[in-house]
Structures are given as structure tokens and as C-alpha cells.
Amino acid sequence: MAGSWKLVGASLRRHRFHTVGSHCKARTGAEHLWLTRQLKDPFVKAAKVESYRCRSAFKLLEMDARHRILRPGLRVLDCGAAPGAWSQVAVQRVNAAGADPGSPAGFVLGVDLLHISALEGATFLCPADVTDPKTFQRIQELLPGGRADVILSDMAPNATGIRGLDHDRLIGLCLSLLDMAADILHPGGAFLCKTWAGSQSHRLQKRLTEEFQRTRTLKPEASRKDSAEVYLLATQYRGVQGARKG
Incomplete structure (x- = not known):
């Protein structure tokens, strides 16, 4: 089981978000902060890569x-x-x-x-x-x-x-x-x-x-x-x- 978590960690290291500033335009301050956090969150990206429904x-x-x-x-x-x-x-x-x-x-x-x-x-x-x-x-x-x-x-x-x-x-x-x-x-x-x-x-x-x-x-x-x-x-x-x- 511990090995499984190491594999997840490896996935997180392989799949990092890049900053996408254009996606954050024309949004409220709260929406901007939420989206910025999501874009920087490696677990959000890993969930998509591993086909989990959420982080x-x-x-x-x-x-x-x-x-x-x-x-x-x-x-x-x-x-x-x-x-x-x-x-x-x-x-x-x-x-x-x-x-x-x-x-x-x-x-x-x-x-x-x-x-x-x-x-x-x-x-x-x-x-x-x-x-x-x-x-x-x-x-x-x-x-x-x-x-x-x-x-x-x-x-x-x-x-x-x-x-x-x-x-x-x-x-x-x-x-x-x-x-x-x-x-x-x-x-x-x-x-x-x-x-x-x-x-x-x-x-x-x-x-x-x-x-x-x-x-x-x-x-x-x-x-x-x-x-x-x-x-x-x-x-x-x-x-x-x-x-x-x-």
C-alpha cells in the first residue's frame, strides 16, 4: 500500500500546472483566487490524470x-x-x-x-x-x-x-x-x-x-x-x- 502512495506522488511530480494567466481575466476577486489555487494545485491535475472525480x-x-x-x-x-x-x-x-x-x-x-x-x-x-x-x-x-x-x-x-x-x-x-x-x-x-x-x-x-x-x-x-x-x-x-x- 505504501508503494501505491509513492506512485501517486510520482504522478504528482510528473503532472504540474503551468500558470495560465489568460484564463483568470474578467473574473471577480474571489473567483480569481479560487481559480489560481486550482491551477497551482497538483492534486487537481493528478485527479484528472488518474481519472478520479475530485482531488x-x-x-x-x-x-x-x-x-x-x-x-x-x-x-x-x-x-x-x-x-x-x-x-x-x-x-x-x-x-x-x-x-x-x-x-x-x-x-x-x-x-x-x-x-x-x-x-x-x-x-x-x-x-x-x-x-x-x-x-x-x-x-x-x-x-x-x-x-x-x-x-x-x-x-x-x-x-x-x-x-x-x-x-x-x-x-x-x-x-x-x-x-x-x-x-x-x-x-x-x-x-x-x-x-x-x-x-x-x-x-x-x-x-x-x-x-x-x-x-x-x-x-x-x-x-x-x-x-x-x-x-x-x-x-x-x-x-x-x-x-x-x-
Whole structure:
């Protein structure tokens, strides 16, 4: 797996953006700054070269290469899956499309409020709110055996511009997924979620420490340095006794 990330790095070194000033004319200041950043971002270019739906694929590729989150045969629930880049990586890593006949075939289920274009090897439930009880029931029906071995979440709430409020809402989403894990995450499974540092982070960390044997905080290279996002990886799920928490 580590070798795979080195190959990605080699791709990034081979395919760099050149400055294209003419493309930035007649735009607002905000649009100009966004486009300039995209033009200079090697991960944007690499995503196109490697046919990933967006640059976030490289975040999961790196984290998986270093921590072996995904393996052939595993069942994966990808929350906040649109546009499908993490599901692309998951399909490859768990052999969900059966590309490697010598390895067990896994399963990938992606859920999002937004539409997700079809992807071979993945099942998409959209538009759907992963925190809605009806969606939860459908997730259980679609997952083989009603269980997932890995829960992935690159979800984020629509930004209000109020940092504290946005942080609280994202922590709330992550905690909702942990509530769901009580009924669908297989013992020994893994949970990977995006979060933003803030005053409520300790609540999420506490839950992860209680319910998993090991937790790590990750900041992959593809996560922009000026971004407050970090990823929490929890492994070896202990399981939670009783019904799903409210």
C-alpha cells in the first residue's frame, strides 16, 4: 500500500500546472483566487490524470496506504460520498467490482444528499440524508448482512461562515454516525471521519476512545495546509451494547 502512495506522488511530480494567466481575466476577486489555487494545485491535475472525480481521492489514498483501512472483501459505507471520489478508491481497494478474481470481492455503499453518477462496483443511495431513520433502514437493507466493516465520512455541513457554529454542526454529524455504528459497524471495524478543530472536538474524541481500541489524528498531504480539517481514524471497534443511541 505504501508503494501505491509513492506512485501517486510520482504522478504528482510528473503532472504540474503551468500558470495560465489568460484564463483568470474578467473574473471577480474571489473567483480569481479560487481559480489560481486550482491551477497551482497538483492534486487537481493528478485527479484528472488518474481519472478520479475530485482531488479528495488522494486524501483517502494516502491515509489508506499508511494505515491499511481498506482491504479486499470488506464492506464499506461511504457517507457524504458525492461526487464519488472516495467511493472510487474504496471500490479499487476492497475489490468491489471484482477486478481481481484471485481476491475476495467487497462492497461499497455511498450515501449523499446530492446526486452521484453511477460507478461500477458501487451502490449509491441518493439523494438521501444519512441521519434520517428511513435512510438508516435502507442502509441496513443494502449492506450485505446489514453490516459494514468500514465507515468513511468526508461529510461537512453547508458552511454558514460562523466558524464555531460550523464546527459544532460537523461534530454533531460525526456523533450521529457513531450512533449509527452501534447497529451497523462490525466488531473490529474502522471509522474514518473528517472534522474541524474546535471547542467540541473533545466530545468526539471521547466517544471514539470509548468505543474503539485505537484512535489517530491524520492530516494527509492533499488536505490543504490552510484548511482546519483533520481526519480521525478509529480502529478495532469494540461495539456498543444495547439499542442505537438517541
